[in-house]
Amino acid sequence: MPNLKIDDIDVHVPDGTTILEAAKTAGIHIPHFCYHASLKIIATCRVCLVEVENTPKLQTACSTEVRDGMIVSTKNPRVQKARRAVLEFLLINHPLDCPVCDQAGECDLQDYVFDYGAAESRYVEEKRRYPRQDIGSKIVRDMNRCVHCTRCVRFCRDVIGIEEYGVFERGARTTVGTYIDKTLENNYQGSLVELCPVGALTSRDFRFKARVWRLNSAESVCPGCSRGCNVLIDFKDQTVYRFRARQNDDVNGRWLCDEGRMSYAFVNDSNRILDPLHKVDGQNKQVDLDDGLSSIGEILRKITDEHGPDSVGGIASSSCTNEENYLFAKFFREVLGSKNIDFIPAGRGEGSSDAFLIQADKSPNSRGAEEMGCRGEGLDVERMMSAARQGKLKALFVMGQDVIDRFPEKNLVKEALSALELLVVQDTNMNGTAALAHFVLPKASFAEMDGTFTNFEGRVQRIRPAFRHEDVLPGCMTISALVRKMGHDYGYSSASDVFDEIARKVQRYKGLSYDKIGNQGVKI
């Protein structure tokens, strides 16, 4: 473990640590463009030059490994001049129209120039203008803003192993782009946007929708597939603006796939269910949640009293949290006495997958749903549908699942659902199944609640609310209220209470807590 001094601060780091990373441990930030902790080190941007005692030339902090007794200066006048010089070189051909650049607020170039640059330009020559190139539907390239760091190229080549973005020409004419005017096709283009330290690559989806400093972030998990990539939800008021990758080396590194990145869209959709609805004479009427739950409880009780517990069934969801699914299953087993509980793993075997992140199961929590007891010993979904058609199943409670959408024989399913005496659907968005329901209950989306998902490898990860809608509850809280209407009280006041019970009752989750799971998850 070498000991060294960086700007007079003693630093003690393992062998093989670079000066840049060692400085970070001492709270010293060394600016950098080409360096990225997840990419091959190339030491080309030269903005990280520092002085190492007894070494005549300035050294790149990103690539120089520490040695015992090293004395490093990251701030002396010589270093500052070199740093200012590199920034000046980067700016001479830069458009400098920051107010209309979408990177504003998260532009490393702007920040470094503010911190270390010179106020006025000595450049009076004509600026370089690159021709426009359309590189596809997901990202917009503005080569004039590029700092030639090649993070984008190295990501494609070295991280996802797809050769479709390269360096062309040389010298000051160097460009970075696709081969022979092709468009980018890979599934990780949003990662290029995140990697790009300037506004050269921006997201078509996010461009000019918000000034980033007005957004807040919540730590969460992508609901797009069973990988459960860690994300930051960037939001304002009750709108999600984008996902950004949140580092978790055991799950997703620092990356997200493009589909997952866009999987927040339903949260903002105009078809969100925000009020409880009761269908009267074929017309949906808004009802008070309390009244709605009372009516549902009464009807359920009546049906089980008349036809026995097997006349009711519940369909949980691989998109719901463990807390939601656990309570759903418990409600059916303990309050209604029914074992007719099932769920449908989303897209298993249908969705595309790859060797990097993307999983074929397009839901975040199939494994959790299974482990929370949502596969009962009674009827499975298909048998529930035939029992309903035959008039044997009288009532069905569906949480977070458009059942019709999941079957090719849609008419048969519709027929079955229409034959029910009671269909309750709790979901985030209006859908075909909800349209047939007698009662529709709003459900918080992943962006609006606490909870946990268990990914395909058995990693339990937390989601956290970015914001809430009034009276839009997570499934577990709705069930909890319904249970109360039916004369029981589990005494949960939050998802966390439910999880504590899971941690007591479900063998594999024994001893876990929200605190233990933290923001990196725990593998069970």
Added chain:
Amino acid sequence: MNSSEIILLQNVDRPNSESIGVYRESGGYKALVKALKEMKPGEIVEEVKKSGVRGRGGAGFPAGLKWSFVPKESEKPKYLCCNADEGEPGTFKDRVLIERDPHQLIEGIIISCYAIGIHTAYIYIRGEFVKGARILEQAIAEAHENGFLGKNILGSGFDVDLYVHRGAGAYICGEETALMESLEGKRGNPRNKPPFPAVVGLYGGPTVINNVETLSNVPHIVTKGGDWYAGIGTEKSTGTKLFCISGHVQKPGVYELPLGVPLKELIYNVAGGLGEGHRLKAVIPGGSSTPILTAEEAEKVTLDYESLEALGTALGSGAVIVMDETTCIVRSTWRLSKFYEHESCGQCTPCREGTAWMEKILARIVRGEGRPEDIDLLADICDNIFGNTLCPMGDAATGPVLSTVRKFRNEYEYFIEHKRSIVGN
């Protein structure tokens, strides 16, 4: 002084000097026989170290020392790359060695491989040298036929394969790490060091890269011994050197002279002096990137590593560019800056942006649109590039600009003030 020792160019004027027959008639491949039959690899390295021969590609690094950095045992194959990219403006010496005495080079390569324990060698040759590449291919075929290349060379059990690889027209591919990238089939961008090629080089294996001229010396060192070689030239600059003299002299060309010879001797005697009635104005002593010498400095300096270094310039590749009083320093510097601007690989910021910026400023001055502050700006841009780039090309690009701004500032001032050159054209 004794300027009669001719080592490298001894064969070049014979008819058919490129054929193996002519080469062998004058003793060719005897050094290889001696090396394989009488010497251990380590002894050859020792002789080369003793000879003091320094790299002739520009940097002047002692060849024997470089070889000794290569690990003896290596999991990955070791390689030798002969740098025949010869791209530095003013340099045209390797071409003569390649076209007129290819077997001397090939023999040098085989002996060097034997000395370092290498079985695969490449000659990376500048793309424009079509004739040279053809001659080398032919010579390699002849060497194979004669049992000097391939498996079990001369029954020694030692194998070497040698390949010619043609570059695609980038000066930067002469830089050793860019050369390796290019050989591997990639874009010729220099690599960040460390690791150094002797440890991690071509295809990740330990690699020695030497210039054509450096390697061509090896057979002679083996034949006559390191001490003999070290006896030529000066103490720190041993042996002879090929000088390519161009510009305003009567007899431009490639001449072999012992190191330490006065530059004056080369210009006025060997190369026939300047044109009738013309005066010496400046000399670029070692290829376009070496800082310029004034006439006064040029009249005094000797051609060896240490003397030129003491004047803040370098022996470089031995390309001496002579300029008489009709030369416009500002224009010639602009022309050189165009070269560097065009040849920068573009990966690192100071060189990519700085070379282009300097070229634009110089072009503007030459158009008559210069501003007085441009002179200091040029000097400061040089300062901002120098020492801050990934490979030596950045420093190289500052050589002509900074040295002319310092030594011929009056020409810049004149051009800016009068909107025309001081030499009146």
